[in-house]
Amino acid sequence: MKLDKKKALRSILIFLATCLVFVLLQCYSYAHWQEKEVLSYVTYFAFLFSPLTGCVLARTIAKVGWGDGVLGPKFLGNGKAYLLALLIPAFAALLGAVLSALLLGESLTIKLDGGPRMAILTVLLCFAQLYYVAFITAGEELGWRALLYDQLEILLDTNGAVILGGILWGVWHFPVLYYLGANFGKDYAGFPFLGILLMCVATVFLGAPLWLVRKMSGSVIPACLFHGVIDSVFNGFLTLFLTQEVAASHTLQVGIYGFVLPSVIVGIPSWIYLLRLGKRKMQTPTAATPSQTTNEA
Amino acid sequence: MIGLIRKDFYLNRKLILAFLVMCLAYAAIMAFAAIFIRTPGADSPINIQFFSIINTAMFFLCAMSVQSIMVQSDLGKKTRYYFCASPAGIKGFIASKYYESFLIGFLVFLYCELYDLMLSVIDGKLLNNSLLHVVLLFMVMTLQSITLPFFVGFGKHGPHIKTAILLILFICCAIYGLFGDISPFMKEGGVISMLREMMENTDNASILAWILGAAYPVLICVLLAPHLMILLIYVSFRISCALFRKGAMTYEA
Numbered sequence: 001m002k003l004d005k006k007k008a009l010r011s012i013l014i015f016l017a018t019c020l021v022f023v024l025l026q027c028y029s030y031a032h033w034q035e036k037e038v039l040s041y042v043t044y045f046a047f048l049f050s051p052l053t054g055c056v057l058a059r060t061i062a063k064v065g066w067g068d069g070v071l072g073p074k075f076l077g078n079g080k081a082y083l084l085a086l087l088i089p090a091f092a093a094l095l096g097a098v099l100s101a102l103l104l105g106e107s108l109t110i111k112l113d114g115g116p117r118m119a120i121l122t123v124l125l126c127f128a129q130l131y132y133v134a135f136i137t138a139g140e141e142l143g144w145r146a147l148l149y150d151q152l153e154i155l156l157d158t159n160g161a162v163i164l165g166g167i168l169w170g171v172w173h174f175p176v177l178y179y180l181g182a183n184f185g186k187d188y189a190g191f192p193f194l195g196i197l198l199m200c201v202a203t204v205f206l207g208a209p210l211w212l213v214r215k216m217s218g219s220v221i222p223a224c225l226f227h228g229v230i231d232s233v234f235n236g237f238l239t240l241f242l243t244q245e246v247a248a249s250h251t252l253q254v255g256i257y258g259f260v261l262p263s264v265i266v267g268i269p270s271w272i273y274l275l276r277l278g279k280r281k282m283q284t285p286t287a288a289t290p291s292q293t294t295n296e297a
Numbered sequence: 298m299i300g301l302i303r304k305d306f307y308l309n310r311k312l313i314l315a316f317l318v319m320c321l322a323y324a325a326i327m328a329f330a331a332i333f334i335r336t337p338g339a340d341s342p343i344n345i346q347f348f349s350i351i352n353t354a355m356f357f358l359c360a361m362s363v364q365s366i367m368v369q370s371d372l373g374k375k376t377r378y379y380f381c382a383s384p385a386g387i388k389g390f391i392a393s394k395y396y397e398s399f400l401i402g403f404l405v406f407l408y409c410e411l412y413d414l415m416l417s418v419i420d421g422k423l424l425n426n427s428l429l430h431v432v433l434l435f436m437v438m439t440l441q442s443i444t445l446p447f448f449v450g451f452g453k454h455g456p457h458i459k460t461a462i463l464l465i466l467f468i469c470c471a472i473y474g475l476f477g478d479i480s481p482f483m484k485e486g487g488v489i490s491m492l493r494e495m496m497e498n499t500d501n502a503s504i505l506a507w508i509l510g511a512a513y514p515v516l517i518c519v520l521l522a523p524h525l526m527i528l529l530i531y532v533s534f535r536i537s538c539a540l541f542r543k544g545a546m547t548y549e550a
Contacts, residue, residue, distance in 0.1 A: 038423050072298060127524070128523050128524075132431045
């Protein structure tokens with residue numbers, strides 16, 4: 001047990017060190033290499049895939065290995081996890097769009113130029129690009145959910161893993177929050193600390209359902225799809241009920257109502273279910289492996 | 298399941314090695330060509346977009362051949378008994394064939410991305426065809442999901458039947474092309490001009506612009522296509538499982 005904790009700590013440190021290097025590189029790139037098109041593109045993708053790089057390094061150097069089989073899709077018998085991976089973020093995105101419109105005093109009518117026809121196309125486009133986006137989000141998920149959360153759970157417990165993992169995941173977004181003003185913009189009091197804090201709240205609560213689908217299926221692919229839906233659908237759904245002018249003039253509010261609040265709403269039940277799942281697994285006696293049975297015999 | 302995939306990769310290691318060597322050699326030759334043709338300081342005389350398209354088309358076609366050869370491993374009637382009784386079962390065995398196809402396609406996708414990056418670094422201009430690569434990956438998987446039930450259903454005769462069907466289709470198209478009325482395809486805005494336009498503009502922005510500029514019914518079909526492809530792969534998987542089971546039962550009889 002002590003050996004496992006040492007190994008987990010080592011893998012976490014290697015993972016975090018790798019991510020930190022790429023975060024700093026990305027900050028430097030945003031500050032100095034904006035004009036260099038190819039270089040900034042390379043550093044951006046290196047940053048997006050830094051959790052994956054960290055995962056590979058940590059699993060290799062700390063000898064965690066790949067025995068947990070997280071890379072296998074495990075479609076068979078895990079339809080529920082895959083369905084949840086699509087439904088939870090889609091519901092959160094729709095909820096976010098509705099909440100943003102209502103709390104900003106807008107009516108719940110389609111604000112897109114083409115009306116309902118355009119709304120259908122927007123929704124279809126969001127879901128069509130999901131597969132493309134999922135390739136990119138795999139770079140993140142293979143680090144966060146396929147390594148960090150699991151190792152944190154060995155060190156701490158499920159709650160600790162969700163909270164600390166979520167905070168680390170949120171802080172990792174610093175370059176895009178600070179230099180691009182992603183999710184919350186730049187024109188608000190307390191920039192950039194408030195933005196980072198809000199992102200951490202969202203990532204802590206979003207981490208719970210993401211880890212839930214990963215644990216339910218034993219594969220990281222549903223988590224990649226889940227993250228893909230978040231990245232492709234959230235902004236698309238917001239454009240249904242909010243005009244561009246309203247969204248541009250209330251970036252912080254839209255970020256809170258449209259992203260943080262729905263994350264918390266879907267995060268709490270998922271977190272509770274995650275804890276129940278852990279308890280159930282602990283109560284279920286583990287089946288003896290064939291080798292154990294042979295030895296006992 | 299992972300063991301089954303590993304087995305097929307091991308059985309076809311020479312083919313995969315040859316494919317990898319070919320990929321690397323081709324990338325190295327193209328890199329040298331691009332570096333030596335280029336004049337420092339002047340506008341690039343090479344069309345890196347063209348270099349990229351040729352590479353993408355060539356390697357996705359190669360990937361289809363490699364996939365076809367790989368998935369045929371251990372599909373013979375004699376081994377069916379064994380796989381029916383293996384812990385992975387029939388579904389696991391058939392699923393492993395689909396995963397293998399996807400893995401080969403995904404490796405080619407990654408290779409094409411890295412190849413484009415290499416060309417971008419050499420030329421200094423960003424080349425972004427990733428959307429096209431994803432579309433091709435989906436298309437390769439779709440074609441594979443059409444052919445896999447043939448391989449499973451007809452065993453070693455599967456590739457011959459597939460070739461025969463393709464040949465018949467080709468002959469039909471050739472006869473129509475030679476003697477039929479092809480004016481609707483050739484006119485401005487027809488299929489041929491649309492394809493030519495697509496071939497010339499394959500970067501992400503152009504593809505998105507083309508999709509968004511299409512007519513409403515076309516747009517709906519394009520946007521639903523990825524989901525339909527997934528559905529097709531699932532249906533193909535179910536058919537393959539049924540055919541495999543039937544084949545094993547016939548052998549038993």
